Each structure stands twice: as C-alpha cells, then as structure tokens.
Amino acid sequence: MNGLAITSHFPLAFTLVYVVGFIAAVVIGSIAWYNSKRPPGWEDKSRPDLIPKVTEEDKP
Helix, strand or coil, X not given: CXXXXXXXXXXXXXXXHHHHHHHHHHHHHHHHHXXXXXXXXXXXXXXXXXXXXXXXXXCC
16 A cells, blocks of 8 residues: 555535435425325324424415
8 A cells, every 4th residue: 555545535515415405305395295285094194293384375
C-alpha cells in the first residue's frame, strides 16, 4: 500500500439529503393518507393522535 486511506466516493451530505428527504416523504404521505377519504375496509378506523387534522379552507 502507498499509505493512502481508502475513502468513500459518495459524500455524507448526499446520504443525509436522501435520508431526510425519505423521512419527510413518509411523514407528509402519512398525513395525507390519514386525512384522505378512507379506502374500503378502513372507513371505521380512527386517526392517530400524532397526525394533525387538515381542513380545507373556504375558497372564494
């Protein structure tokens, strides 16, 4: 060996962006799912306390 350390060719910043983006997509998707019309079989299920209720504002 010539004394050089083996380093990753994929920067940590890119990995963090993908991980944070994936978590944000899951959270936003979960909020949208629980506030949408329920599919067959899910009509009687209640919204978890963790999910905020999104209401549609009056449109002019």
